[in-house]
Every structure is written in C-alpha cells, then in structure tokens.
Amino acid sequence: MNSFTLTQATAADEAVRDLTSHDGAAYLGGGTNLVDLMKYNLERPTHLTSLGLLPLTDISSLPDGGLRLGALATNADTAWHPEVEKRYPLLSQTILAGATPQLRNVATNGGNLNQRTRCYYFYDLATPCNKREPGTGCSALTGPNRVCGVLGTSESCIATQPSDMCVALAALEAVVRVQGPDGERTIKFDDYHRLPGDHPEKDNTLKPGELVTAIDLPEEGYADHFTYLKLRDRSSYAFALVSVAVGLKMNGNTIEKARFALGGVAHKPWRDQEAEKMLEGQTASPDLFRQVAAKVFAEAKGYGEGSLHNSFKIELGKRAIVRALKQATEMSQVVNPNVFLNSNP
Amino acid sequence: MSQTIATPPTVRLDSDVIGKPINRTDGPAKVSGAAKYAAEFGVTGPLWYGYIVSSPVAKGKITKIHADEVLAIPGVQQVFSHENVSSFAWFDRAYKDDVAPGGSPFRPLHEPEIMFNQQPVALVVAETFELARYAASVLRIEYDVEKHNTDLDSVIGEAFDAPKGKTGFVPPPKPKGDMNKAFAEAPHKVAGEYIHRAQHHNPMEMFATTVDWLGDGKKMKIYDKTQGAPNVQQYIAKIFGLSTDEARVISKFTGGGFGSGLRPQYQVFLAVMAALELEHSVRVVMTRTQMFSFGHRPHTLQKLRIASDDQGHIQALEHKALAETSQFENATETVVNWTGILYNSPNTNFDYQLSKIDVYTPLDMRAPGAATGNFASESAIDEMSYKAGKDPLDFRLLNYTYSDPTENKPFTSKRLDDCYHEGAARFGWDQRNPEPRSMRDEKGMLVGWGVAAGCWDASMQKAAAKAVLSADGHLTVNSATNDQGAGTYVIMTQMAAQTLGLPMQQVTFNLGDTNMPAAPVQGGSWTANSVGAAVKDACQEVGKKLLKLAQKMDDSPLAGVNFEDAQFVDGHIRANEDITRSVAIEDILAASGEDKIEADGKAGPNPINQLKYSMHSHNAVFVEVKVDEDLGTIHVTRVVNAVAAGRIMNPKTARSQVLGGTVWGLSMAMMEETYLNNELGRYMNHNYAEYHIPVNADIHKIDVIFVEEEDDIASPIGVKGVGEIGMLGVAAAIANAVYHATGKRVRELPLTSDKLL
Numbered sequence A: 001m002n003s004f005t006l007t008q009a010t011a012a013d014e015a016v017r018d019l020t021s022h023d024g025a026a027y028l029g030g031g032t033n034l035v036d037l038m039k040y041n042l043e044r045p046t047h048l049t050s051l052g053l054l055p056l057t058d059i060s061s062l063p064d065g066g067l068r069l070g071a072l073a074t075n076a077d078t079a080w081h082p083e084v085e086k087r088y089p090l091l092s093q094t095i096l097a098g099a100t101p102q103l104r105n106v107a108t109n110g111g112n113l114n115q116r117t118r119c120y121y122f123y124d125l126a127t128p129c130n131k132r133e134p135g136t137g138c139s140a141l142t143g144p145n146r147v148c149g150v151l152g153t154s155e156s157c158i159a160t161q162p163s164d165m166c167v168a169l170a171a172l173e174a175v176v177r178v179q180g181p182d183g184e185r186t187i188k189f190d191d192y193h194r195l196p197g198d199h200p201e202k203d204n205t206l207k208p209g210e211l212v213t214a215i216d217l218p219e220e221g222y223a224d225h226f227t228y229l230k231l232r233d234r235s236s237y238a239f240a241l242v243s244v245a246v247g248l249k250m251n252g253n254t255i256e257k258a259r260f261a262l263g264g265v266a267h268k269p270w271r272d273q274e275a276e277k278m279l280e281g282q283t284a285s286p287d288l289f290r291q292v293a294a295k296v297f298a299e300a301k302g303y304g305e306g307s308l309h310n311s312f313k314i315e316l317g318k319r320a321i322v323r324a325l326k327q328a329t330e331m332s333q334v335v336n337p338n339v340f341l342n343s344n345p
Numbered sequence B: 001m002s003q004t005i006a007t008p009p010t011v012r013l014d015s016d017v018i019g020k021p022i023n024r025t026d027g028p029a030k031v032s033g034a035a036k037y038a039a040e041f042g043v044t045g046p047l048w049y050g051y052i053v054s055s056p057v058a059k060g061k062i063t064k065i066h067a068d069e070v071l072a073i074p075g076v077q078q079v080f081s082h083e084n085v086s087s088f089a090w091f092d093r094a095y096k097d098d099v100a101p102g103g104s105p106f107r108p109l110h111e112p113e114i115m116f117n118q119q120p121v122a123l124v125v126a127e128t129f130e131l132a133r134y135a136a137s138v139l140r141i142e143y144d145v146e147k148h149n150t151d152l153d154s155v156i157g158e159a160f161d162a163p164k165g166k167t168g169f170v171p172p173p174k175p176k177g178d179m180n181k182a183f184a185e186a187p188h189k190v191a192g193e194y195i196h197r198a199q200h201h202n203p204m205e206m207f208a209t210t211v212d213w214l215g216d217g218k219k220m221k222i223y224d225k226t227q228g229a230p231n232v233q234q235y236i237a238k239i240f241g242l243s244t245d246e247a248r249v250i251s252k253f254t255g256g257g258f259g260s261g262l263r264p265q266y267q268v269f270l271a272v273m274a275a276l277e278l279e280h281s282v283r284v285v286m287t288r289t290q291m292f293s294f295g296h297r298p299h300t301l302q303k304l305r306i307a308s309d310d311q312g313h314i315q316a317l318e319h320k321a322l323a324e325t326s327q328f329e330n331a332t333e334t335v336v337n338w339t340g341i342l343y344n345s346p347n348t349n350f351d352y353q354l355s356k357i358d359v360y361t362p363l364d365m366r367a368p369g370a371a372t373g374n375f376a377s378e379s380a381i382d383e384m385s386y387k388a389g390k391d392p393l394d395f396r397l398l399n400y401t402y403s404d405p406t407e408n409k410p411f412t413s414k415r416l417d418d419c420y421h422e423g424a425a426r427f428g429w430d431q432r433n434p435e436p437r438s439m440r441d442e443k444g445m446l447v448g449w450g451v452a453a454g455c456w457d458a459s460m461q462k463a464a465a466k467a468v469l470s471a472d473g474h475l476t477v478n479s480a481t482n483d484q485g486a487g488t489y490v491i492m493t494q495m496a497a498q499t500l501g502l503p504m505q506q507v508t509f510n511l512g513d514t515n516m517p518a519a520p521v522q523g524g525s526w527t528a529n530s531v532g533a534a535v536k537d538a539c540q541e542v543g544k545k546l547l548k549l550a551q552k553m554d555d556s557p558l559a560g561v562n563f564e565d566a567q568f569v570d571g572h573i574r575a576n577e578d579i580t581r582s583v584a585i586e587d588i589l590a591a592s593g594e595d596k597i598e599a600d601g602k603a604g605p606n607p608i609n610q611l612k613y614s615m616h617s618h619n620a621v622f623v624e625v626k627v628d629e630d631l632g633t634i635h636v637t638r639v640v641n642a643v644a645a646g647r648i649m650n651p652k653t654a655r656s657q658v659l660g661g662t663v664w665g666l667s668m669a670m671m672e673e674t675y676l677n678n679e680l681g682r683y684m685n686h687n688y689a690e691y692h693i694p695v696n697a698d699i700h701k702i703d704v705i706f707v708e709e710e711d712d713i714a715s716p717i718g719v720k721g722v723g724e725i726g727m728l729g730v731a732a733a734i735a736n737a738v739y740h741a742t743g744k745r746v747r748e749l750p751l752t753s754d755k756l757l
C-alpha cells in the first residue's frame, strides 16, 4: 500500500474541486472495493477525496413520480427504505442478493456503480491483464474464466461488471446524475457502463473528475410482476454466475411492458431491447420465453469448456431467463433459488 | 490433621467427566479474545516485520534482485534473498521435518532457481508492517523464465509407483485372484473415472511466526502457527544448528490447520533466519494469496472397476489412482487401500502412482487420501448396487466384511453395521423409492437419497505428558501437543480429572510449548488416543505416589490396598472393596508435607496388537438432496452421519468434529477447487471470495449419531479419534443422492451447477 493524503469533502462541488486539484486522486465511498484494491496494490491513488460527509444520503420522491437515491446512501439503507421496498421491490431484492449485511451497511450506491470487475487476473499483479495494464494481454481468454462474460466481449477483455444492484437499475431504466468540473449532467443507465472494446481499462462513461451524486428511478417500478434470479456457487457471499432482473406489466396473461437485464455475463448489465419487444403484447408462455432467451444469447461467445471455463453460461443464462420470466409473470417464487428455505426445522 | 475420617460416598461425582458433553475449557478465552495466536504475541523490545515476496513465475531462475533501491528507503532493515542468506545446513536432510515425504525438501532462499509459482524469493524486513509491505511491492526482481508444466493430464504417461518413505503411508494392497478374468466373466459390472483437482486448506488463521529475540545469546521464543511445536523445533534446530533451549517453539492456539500446519511452513524459516541475522525480534505473516503457495490436496485421477454375481456379491474390485506431486518431493497418501478394507472380493487389483509437475509438494488435508479414494469408491459401489439390482444399503450390508481383507486380520472392533442400521432408521431410509427420478417434494423439486460408508485409521503415536499436583490440590498437566480447534484442551482436562478423581475446576491442561514433554503433530486423528493415554499414565503415576503417601498416614484406612484395587473419585482415594475406606486427597497432601507431587507419563503403539489386528473407525452417511433440474442447483437438505469410533470422550466436542467434517465433505462435494491456469502455472482463485466454501445458508439439518465401541486393543483408553472420520462418506453420499434424484452420475468434483445442465 502506498502513502496517500485524504480530504473530507462536505459538498459535491468541493469534492470535485478537491479531486481535480490533485494528480492521481480517487473518490472514496464506503471503501469496500477501493481499499481492497489499494491493499492488493492494484490501485495506487496518492490522494483520496472522501465522500463520507457529503449531504447525498437522502432517498426522496421526485416531482415526476420517480424516486431519487442519493449516491452516498448505503446499499442497506436503500434496500430497506420503505418507498424502495414498496414501489421498487426488484431493486430492494437485488441489493439484498449481493455481498453480505456488513458490506451493504457500508457500501454506497455511488460506489456500487463503480466497483471493479472480480476477474481473477485483474486481481493478480503477477498476470497479464489489459484492464489493469493496457497492452499486456488478457489471461482470461484461454485460462480459467468461470467469472467472465459471454456477451459483448472483445479479444481485449471478457470481464464482467459484478454488481447485482446495477442489474436492477438497468431493468428499471434508471438515470445516473453526475457532477463534474463542467457542471452537472445525466447519463441513461444503459449508457453508464460500457463494453470493453479496445479499451477495457475504462469501465464506464464518466469523464475525468465526475462524481455520481444520485440515481433517479422513473415512476414505473413493476411492483406487481418482478423477479431477481441470481445463480451462484454458494448461497451468499458469491458473485453471480448469471443473474436476471425482470420487471413486467401484465394484463391478465398478456405482457404489456417488459424490461429485463442480465448480470454475470457481460462488461455491463446486459439489456436486449429487441428481446424485450418480443415479449410485449404477447401471451406469457414457456415457448415465448425460450425464444426470447435464444434471442438474447444468439450472438454469445463462450471461452472454453468445462467448469473452469465459461461456455456453460450460455445454456445456464437461457434457462435463467426462462425461469425468471416465469417467476415474474406468475409471481410464484420470488426467492433466490440458491437460498433454499428448508421446511425441515 | 493426621486423623482421617472415612467419608461416605457423595451422590454427584464431579470427577466422573469422561463421556460427558463438557464445554471447552478454552472457550471463554477464545470468545473474549484472550486466546493469543502466533501473530498476536508481544515481544521484549521493538518488533520488526518481514514481508514475503513471492515469485510470479512457476519455473526459471532469478537473475537480479534490485535490493539496493529498497534498502535506500528509510526504515527498511534488510532484504533477504538467496544472494545474501548464508547456507545454514550442508545437507538438505536437515530440512526434513517429522512428516516430510520422500525427496528433497524445499529450502527457502537457498538458490536462485524457481520450482513453483509463488515460491518465496525474498523477505523484506522493516520497522513497520506497512513499510515492509510497501517496500516489498517496489522490489524489482529479474527472472530468466523457463517453460513450466503444471498440467497433470500431460504427464500421465510419466507416472511411477508411489515410493514408500512418508510416515503413515501404506502402499496399495497386493492383488488377489485374477481381476481381468473375473471382471470379464461377471454378469454385472461398472467402470468409471473420477476426478478432483487441487484443493487448498485455507484455515482462517494465516501462517505466521513471531520471534521474540531474548537478547541472551541465540535464545528465542518462537511463536508459530503450527499443528506441532516439537516438529517445528527440531526443523529449526537442525537447520540453524540451535539447541532446544535456544529455539523454544510455542503454539498455544491454532486457528485451524486441517493438515496445512503439519509441516513447518516457510514463514517460520524466514522469521527465525531474519531474527538470527539481525539479532532482533521479527514477525512474518503470510497473506491469504500466499496461503495458496504451499501444500494442498493433490489433483487426483482415479479409475474403478467393480463386478458382482447375480446375488450381488462382489467378484472383482479394482481401484487405481494417479496423483500429482512436485518436482522435488513425492507426496504420498493412502488412497486406494480403504476400498479393499471396506469390501471383500476374491479378485482385486490396487494401484497408486504419482506424476511430477511444477507445483509445490501436496500436503495432507483432512482425511488425506481417504477422502479422495472414498469419493470414487463409494460412488462406484453405489453404481454397482443399481447394476446388481440391489438397494445401495442392502448391497453394502451384503458385502460387509468382519475382518480386514487387505491384511487378513480381524478388526479390533467394527460396528459399521450398527451405523448403517441406526443411521438408516434415523434417516427413514425404508421410505425410499429405489427408482432414480422417482421422488419429488411439494414444490416439484427432484429429491434424492444417497448413502455411503467411510473408514479411517485408529492409530496411535508416541506421546508424553507430565502431571504436577500442588499442595493446594490443583493438578496441572502439560504436553507439547496442539489444539487446532479439535477440543484437545477440554478432553485432556477431562482425562486428568477423571484419572485422579478431581473436579474439572481443579485441573489445568497446558499444551503447545516445546518446554513440555514431546507429543506428535496433531493429525491423523491420533491426538485424543495418544496424548490421552500419556495424560492418563502421568496422572496414574501421581495417583500411585498419592496412595503410597496415604498409606504412610497414621491408621490409614487404605493400608494394604493395591493401586489396582483403589479408586480415585470426588477428591478421594477409596478401596474398591469397601468405599468407606477413603482418604481425601487434600488430607494426603497436607499430611505428606510435600509442596508438590509430580510424575511423567508416556504412551505409544502396541506393536504386538498392531501385528495381530486391523484398527479402524467407520461411519455411514445418509444424505437427502433436492435438485432444481432446470438450473442445476443442488441443496443438501438433510444429513445423518453415524460414526463408530470407539469411546467418545466428550460428545459435545466430538459432535462438533463430525459436524465440521460433514460440512467439509459437503464443501468438497459441491464447491472446493483451486483453479490452476496451466499457461501461467499459477492458481488463480486465491482468496475467500473466489475459492468457495459453504456459508451458513448452504448447511441444513445435520444429525450425528455415535455408535460407541468398547475397544481396549486399538487404544489403552478405548479411543479411536474423530478428526477425520466425519468427513468420509459425505461427498460420495451427496453424489449418490444426486444420481438418485436426477439419474445423472457425476464423477468429477465439485458438483457445480454446470455439471447437471
């Protein structure tokens, strides 16, 4: 770990000024990701602008009927907020499917959006990794890559964005509010994270110095038909192999509006708007769900066979979509299938 | 005070403690944080910190170490590497520890050659931990990289028969009959190949050593994370040419070991070396990543062939295994023998081979070898039962053996049959529909029930203890054994209390210090048996002295009573024939005028019994799984683990051992696997986030049954040990249950969801 200085900012514009006036500075939210990365010597900021005192912890209603989530509200406070639980249960469940209570109590919404990939090689300085050190190569292309993606990958990087929360935010079509040296702007959630292309070192479309101040949720929260299905290697404290967040508006058995996104398969929460359209105006049925699932993975590319390699995610992902859509239409079993609620005492 | 009055026997016997579910005596210290682990001890004077630098390549040679750049940083004391570490011992055998396998042990910082990835290549010592870590991160080292090979599949052709040479390793049994012919002719048969890759122990506590440099010649107190302080001491003493007085090794608490602490790890070498060179106290702690840099359960490939006649009697049994080892040592485990111990067959063939790759030497990990072989053989036996048209439990009972077929010896005791019956009754096995895919729960999930048996050694090692009864009536017993969480502290206290008839509060048991009488490393499930017998012996010797003193008292009611005819109960010595003839121990002590009474005790294997008998513990495991077939998710909803392991000294700590073993078996079955990248020659999921072990939500109902055995031949105290047996059977029972649920036989661990898609 390298030495660094730290400033406690008390206002957003002050934080932006503080960060931009130091070379090699980084924002510090809850620190659950950044501090780990510093200990691993992967990130070496020389200055930290701590956001802990920023007045951005509120969760408040918006005039258009939506809800604003402060960037410094913790993941736990967001998940358990009465308005979120009532109107956006999908978001609530998705947050609770991630990490552990201890981490969620500290992790912030802004930090969650910007957490880095869990690709093994990214975390290991002894190995080539284009995301960590551009131009060194991608060890995951041929090596064990169970954590890596199968959609929207490039030959430079096949990493995934690991957040659960972001999968729901993509399905909910949230908007990210940012403030930078040139003032404020908003970014549609679909445009917030990016695909690796030739620049896997860039996870998102934030410009230098930009600070996330809030996440705005539109009015529609799909509280009647939603599900978050997270498939993982153990019941908690594991990142998704594949996850699906679904929000539907139903009229009887007809799907009026459909939004869904996948986690664990791509460099960003994966949405397929054409696939969503295939559902709209249609009667819910397993056949339809299978067609939709096939469409989503039509262009998928697996990187090797066996359980250490990720080709299985294509079949698993299709099945997850079918199951998640079924759960959301029927509102039958909105529990994480990995967590088995045992009837035996 | 000289008058002794016969006391009537009391009803409640505080000293009758063996077999009682008594809380751990070390529990309060552990939960309150008072228990100190190796990296937590303070030292006399200032402490410096060593940070280990690990090789990023698997094979090659160090060409240059830019130590000068790092030494220029204020506060950095030294950079140790092969360039400046003097050669301590002429012969590599000095580096051999008590449980080293055959070959040439790894010598840290000895030469520039790299033999495995994450090999320690330098130690940076600085005034603070943070500084040492920073300095290590900027230390530039240049390598001549050579081509490595870590792919076991590519060296199958180079396999060789596993050589003898390691303590506890039993070569495969000799073949019997004509395996090929019997197999070819039998009406029912199965053949299968089984795989699991490397698994790492990952105890919670990182390997760590604090060397307290006492400033008196070369005298040191070496606080080490280990499963055996004496083994570390002799290793250190031999390498550095130190006396046992100079190298005192202390290990009061061990935050889990599971075999990883059987051999001295390289941090203890580095810490002692640095302390000697700098004449200063030094602490070295591994990182979690470095916890993946040494021994592990070896990647093993297995083949089984079994055939039976129409009645279901096994006619042919073959078990072959091929495991990885390092280039420099031959790590051996007993893998295939257990199959031959559990089942009799007129025609058998066993084979166990090794192949070398560029990794560190594998190392015993809980139920070493047996856990490996057991998964494969109990899966194959299960498959065989279906082929023979038998219920899997009936098939096992049909082929039950009352003597050990591999050595043609009777068992000292074997109540596996009762484990089967009691376990089956508790589980409700008779409700099972034999047809695969025939059972579902109310939510439509496929349900499967599986069974498997397990077998482990009941072995004994040489051990010693010392008991001291002080004038105030407090008994202190010491032995340099270890408690890695097993409950050694409490069961040895029980043993001492029971032997001398004292209440638990009046007894203290100490361990983990080489100033105490020697004991073997804690492993192999032999501690309760070996150290327990030594503690009993020491206490009995004190008891004999007490009896003699009692008989010297005026008008002693115990006059003429032999030790064998006396009982030690509730603070008194009494005559068996007439328990009103009794003297209080405190009165004996007072009358004697001695300030303490002490005695040494020892125990060891009985070679005659070992020749005559086969000594084993057994278990039967019943498992229920529920499978979501579309998604491939498996839930282990119920386990019954019935264990026959001689006398149970403390059902509470023994149950904890079996619960832990069961969870470990589940972990092996469903999650554990270290991902080796063969191109980089490096394990990649080297942290708790990606090397998966179960969380609470993965664990459901686990029922433990002890089927007690009376066995005074396997052990003078009737104990067989429960450290490993609880783990056996579990992985196979889960795989067998998954087959019953889905009709899919998975022969590769772990059973991750992708394997069921």
Ligand SMILES: Cc1cc2nc3c(=O)[nH]c(=O)nc-3n(C[C@H](O)[C@H](O)[C@H](O)COP(=O)(O)OP(=O)(O)OC[C@H]3O[C@@H](n4cnc5c(N)ncnc54)[C@H](O)[C@@H]3O)c2cc1C
Pocket: A026, A027, A028, A029, A030, A031, A032, A033, A034, A035, A036, A051, A071, A075, A097, A098, A099, A100, A103, A106, A107, A108, A109, A110, A111, A112, A113, A114, A115, A116, A162, A163, A164, A165, A210, A211, A212, A213, A237, A238, A239, A240, B689
């Ligand atoms: C063991 C473990 C298990 C986990 N499991 C899961 C899981 O299953 N699912 C899951 O979704 N997550 C999981 N997480 C990740 C966790 O959700 C993130 O670490 C957390 O959300 C990050 O939030 P933070 O506030 O602590 O961010 P920090 O660590 O403070 O920051 C992370 C990054 O975001 C930047 N940043 C922070 N705030 C802002 C802001 N307002 N504007 C711009 N940039 C900002 C920082 O500079 C840094 O680069 C796990 C983490 C750990 C350690």
Ligand code: SF4
Pocket: A117, A119, A120, A121, A122, A128, A129, A130, A131, A132, A137, A138, A139, A140, A141, A148, A156, A157, A158, A159, A200
């Ligand atoms: S997938 Fe991306 S993060 Fe992983 S090794 Fe390749 S470049 Fe690095």
